[in-house]
Amino acid sequence: xxxxxxxxxxxxxxxxxxxxxxxxxxxxxxxxxxxxxxxxxxxxxxxxxxxxxxxxxxxxxxxxxxxxxxxxxxxxxxxxxxxxxxxxxxxxxxxxxxxxxxxxxxxxxxxxxxxxxxxxxxxxxxxxxxxxxxxxxxxxxxxxxxxxxxxxxxxxxxxxxxxxxxxxxxxxxxxxxxxxxxxxxxxxxxxxxxxxxxxxxxxxxxxxxxxxxxxxxxxxxxxxxxxxxxxxxxxxxxxxxxxxxxxxxxxxxxxxxxxxxxxxxxxxxxxxxxxxxxxxxxxxxxxxxxxxxxxxxxxxxxxxxxxxxxxxxxxxxxxxxxxxxxxxxxxxxxxxxxxxxxxxxxxxxxxxxxxxxxxxxxxxxxxxxxxxxxxxxxxxxxxxxxxxxxx
Numbered sequence: 001x002x003x004x005x006x007x008x009x010x011x012x013x014x015x016x017x018x019x020x021x022x023x024x025x026x027x028x029x030x031x032x033x034x035x036x037x038x039x040x041x042x043x044x045x046x047x048x049x050x051x052x053x054x055x056x057x058x059x060x061x062x063x064x065x066x067x068x069x070x071x072x073x074x075x076x077x078x079x080x081x082x083x084x085x086x087x088x089x090x091x092x093x094x095x096x097x098x099x100x101x102x103x104x105x106x107x108x109x110x111x112x113x114x115x116x117x118x119x120x121x122x123x124x125x126x127x128x129x130x131x132x133x134x135x136x137x138x139x140x141x142x143x144x145x146x147x148x149x150x151x152x153x154x155x156x157x158x159x160x161x162x163x164x165x166x167x168x169x170x171x172x173x174x175x176x177x178x179x180x181x182x183x184x185x186x187x188x189x190x191x192x193x194x195x196x197x198x199x200x201x202x203x204x205x206x207x208x209x210x211x212x213x214x215x216x217x218x219x220x221x222x223x224x225x226x227x228x229x230x231x232x233x234x235x236x237x238x239x240x241x242x243x244x245x246x247x248x249x250x251x252x253x254x255x256x257x258x259x260x261x262x263x264x265x266x267x268x269x270x271x272x273x274x275x276x277x278x279x280x281x282x283x284x285x286x287x288x289x290x291x292x293x294x295x296x297x298x299x300x301x302x303x304x305x306x307x308x309x310x311x312x313x314x315x316x317x318x319x320x321x322x323x324x325x326x327x328x329x330x331x332x333x334x335x336x337x338x339x340x341x342x343x344x345x346x347x348x349x350x351x352x353x354x355x356x357x358x359x360x361x362x363x364x365x366x367x368x369x370x371x372x373x374x375x376x377x378x379x380x381x382x383x384x385x386x387x388x389x390x391x
Contacts, residue, residue: 006057006141009268013050016275017043023282031106033113034088035202035282038209041085041117042278045078045271052143053268060138060248068144068246072136073125075267076146076158081121082274083165083213088113090172090206093199097179127157133239140251142264147247149239150224151231159221166213173207201281208277216270223263 020042027035048071055064062068092109131154134147148154224230233239254260 005265006053009272010050010053013046013053013272013275016272016279017046017050019279019283020046020275022279026282032089032092032202033110034085034092034117035205037113037117038082038085038089038205039278039282041078041081042271042275045075045082046275048074048078049143049268049271053141056138056143057141058251060140060250062138062246062248064144065135065246068136068138071144072146073128076128076148077121077124078271079213079217079267080124080162080165081117082209082271083162083169084120085117086206086209086213087165087169087172088116089202089209090169090176091116093203093206094172094176094179096199097176097183124158124161127161131157131239132243134242134245134247136246138246138248139254139264140249142254142268145264147243147245149231150228151233151239153233155221155230159217159224162213162217163221166210166217169206169210169213173203173210176203204281205278208281209274212270212274216266219266220263223259223266227257227259227263 020039024036024039027039051067052071055067092113128146128148131149131151132147133149133151136147137145139145148158254264
């Protein structure tokens with residue numbers, strides 16, 4: 001059975017996975033690679049955390065070695081990638097505010113963003129292997145974590161990387177805010193340098209992502225240093241002699257140590273809370289609301305159109321002569337002229353709402369063949385009864 005803390009985590013991480021995907025279409029349409037990759041990394045990290053919490057709930061079995069190899073490396077890569085995406089977002093906003101000439105070069109911006117958000121975090125896997133002592137750890141209720149050892153070299157190569165990248169992101173935030181405030185204080189501000197509502201939300205995302213890179217990383221480093229002093233580098237051969245060892249840590253063991261428990265919970269709850277922050281800032285804008293309410297609005301409009309056609313049939317109206325519009329459209333109804341058929345051409349009254357109809361060109365129909373359309377009826381009568389016709 002799930003423990004209370006694990007149930008709460010599974011519920012929140014599941015909601016985060018659903019919510020963080022909502023602003024993704026808007027981010028794709030805006031073309032901001034940093035925002036897109038921030039959402040993707042948050043989504044993937046949350047999925048990995050969810051699988052770990054469910055599969056290793058109440059057990060420490062080594063049942064999925066390949067998954068544990070992937071999970072241990074991926075979670076450290078994701079920690080760095082989330083802060084690197086913040087650097088990409090803040091760098092793009094800085095170029096927008098300062099009217100940097102490089103902001104219009106989409107190909108160059110995309111290459112730089114991919115290098116920051118994908119290439120650099122993936123390259124950190126090689127640095128992890130340098131200080132990896134065990135194959136991986138299996139924490140009960142938490143899942144598989146990287147087997148990086150607690151030695152002096154692990155701090156600059158692994159644990160401090162998000163902190164260093166976060167400092168770069170914080171520098172861009174400071175420069176962007178300073179340039180924006182200077183721009184707003186100008187007597188005639190340049191329109192090209194003003195940020196839109198979406199850009200201001202992206203700036204908030206960049207600031208919060210930077211904080212998520214600085215604050216949790218700093219706390220984690222402090223907890224690691226407090227729990228046990230970092231050991232000196234033992235050498236390549238001595239460190240990697242136990243690379244095939246899997247360390248299993250039962251829940252009662254890591255929960256009995258408050259420092260280790262706080263460090264383990266901090267790392268996985270950081271990703272979950274970031275998912276809710278991304279949704280709160282990017283998933284509740286008016287444009288995004290229109291995007292995920294569009295299917296419901298389309299169904300409503302189609303239902304109204306069918307209802308209007310049904311009203312036309314009940315009033316003996318020809319549905320081919322009218323085209324219902326949505327309830328918001330404006331138009332009027334012009335009766336079909338049937339003078340060529342000899343019918344009454346007076347306008348017919350209709351109970352339809354004029355605003356629901358629009359003018360439609362009449363469909364030309366062939367006239368019915370007849371032999372007496374221009375022949376007087378009285379003449380046909382006299383000729384049929386034997387009376388001489390009038391010439």
